[in-house]
Amino acid sequence: MTRKNILITGASSGLGKGMAIEFAKQGCNLALCARRVEKLELLKKELQELNPNIHVFLRALDVTKQEDVFKVFKAFEVDFKNSRETLDRVIINAGMGKGASLGKGYAKQNMQTAMTNFCGAISQMEAAMEIFREQNHGHLVLISSMSAFRGYPRAMTVYAATKAGVKSLAEGLRVDVLHKPIKVSTIFPGYIESEMTDSVGKPPPFMIALDKGSKLLVKSINKEKAKTFVPYWPWYFIKLIMPFMPLKMLRKF
Template sequence: MASPIDGGNVLITGASSGIGREMARQIAPRAKALVLVARRTERLEELKSEFAQKYTNLKVLVQPCDLTDQASIDTLLETVLGELGTIDVLVNNAGFGDLQIFDKAAWDKLDRMIRLNINALTYLTHKLVPAMVERKSGGIINVSSSFGMSFLPGFSVYIGTKHFVNGFCDALVCDLAGTGVRVTCVCPGPVKTEFNEVAQDAIRLPNPAPMEISAERCARESIAAFDAGKARVVPGTVMKIMMFMEAMTPDAFFRSLYGMQGKIMRKKAIERGV
C-alpha cells in the first residue's frame, strides 16, 4: 500500500526545530502540501522559504499556534481544512520536558506539559482521524520517547505523558485495524535537539554519547517505519539494543538503581537551594 505521505497533505506540529523540522525537510519532496505548526513564526517562515526554493509545486502553510489552548487548535484546524480540505497525515511532534524532582516542580509548567504532550496530541488525532477513516486512507505519526517504555528520576510527569502516548498508540492501532489508517509511535532516545535547553534544572544529566543520534537520522528512520506500516520504531541501533536489554531486566532492579539516583538528585537540589 502506498504511503499517504506521497501526494498528501501533511500537518506537522513542533515543526520549527529538531525532529519536527527534519521531518518537514524529508517529507517536503514527497507531499502535496505541508502545514508547519509551532509558536515561533520566524522559524517556520525560514523553513517555508527554504522549501519555496527547492519545491515549486509544494504548498506550504505556516500556522503559529499555542497547542496548549484548545480554542487555538480549533482555529488552526478551521483555517487549514478551509484551505486544503483534508489532512492525510498528522505528525504529532510538539512536546517538551523538564528535569525536576516532582515535589519541587512548578505546577504551571507541569500543567502545560500535560496539555501539550497529551491533550493536544489526543485532540488533534480525534479531530482528524474520522475523515481519514471515511476516506479509508491516512496516517498518524506520534513522536513519543524511549521513556514511554522506561522511567528515570526527575522526569516523572514527562515520562508519564510518554507512557500515555505509547499506550494510546498501541490501542489506536487496534481501533483503526482494517480502516486503511496507519499509526506509528516513534520512541527515540537521546537526540541532538533543543530538548536539553528546555529541560532545565539545577541538575543536568548529559546525554550518553553512544546512544545519541541526529535529528536527521531520527526523522529518516521514523518516516521509513511509517511508510512500512510499523506500529512502533526506536530510532538508532544502540538505542534499540538498550531498550531490548531493559525489557529483559526486572523493573525492580531499575527502581532500586534509579531510587539511589533520585536520592542523589534530591540532595544536590537541596544543596543548591532548589
C-alpha cells in the first residue's frame, strides 16, 4: 500500500526534518509538528520549494502534554479529510537526550527525557491508533535507538532506558494488531548527525551524515518491516554481539 499522507513529530530539526525532506521529494503530503513552530515555518517553505505539488500542514506540539497530542493529531486528520485524503502513516520521532549520571544533580533533566521519550511516545501511540483503528488501516513507526538493547552510562542512562521502553511498546502493539491492516514498525538508528549528537562532544563511533541517514531511514520506513537497523552495517551485527559485551566495552558506545 502506498502511504502518501504522513505525520511526523519532532520535525523541526534533525531526523524529523531530514525525513520530511526525503518524503517531500517522493511527493508525500506532510503533517509536521514540534515545539519550535518558527523552524517548522522555515521547513515548510523549503519543502514546498522542493515540491510545490504537496500539502504541508503545521502545528505546535509538546508531546509531554497528552491532551494536546490528541488535539493536534485529530486536527491533522481533519486537514487530510478536507483534502479528501486519510492519514496513512505516523512517525513517532519526537525525543530528547538531556541528562547525566543518576545522582549527580540532574534529576530534572533526566525526568524531562523520560517524560518526552517514553510517556510522550505512549500519548502519540494512543492518538495515532485511535485514528488507525477507526479507519481500519495505517502504518505506525517508532524511532527507537540502538541503545535500546543494553544499559548505557552517564547521559545515556535514562535515554537508553526510554528507547528500550519504546521498543517494548512497539512489540506489544504489533502483537495486538497482528493480522489486521495496521502495521507497526520499529526503527533502530545508529549514530546519525543531529542536534543531539552535536551536544555529545567527541563524535561517537560509526557516525553518518544526516542527509545519508535520512535517506536510509525513509527507505527503511517505506519497506514497512517490523524491525530495521539503520544503517544495516554495522549496527545489525553490533546488535547480535551487544548481549555479550562486557560493561567496559559498553562505555565506548
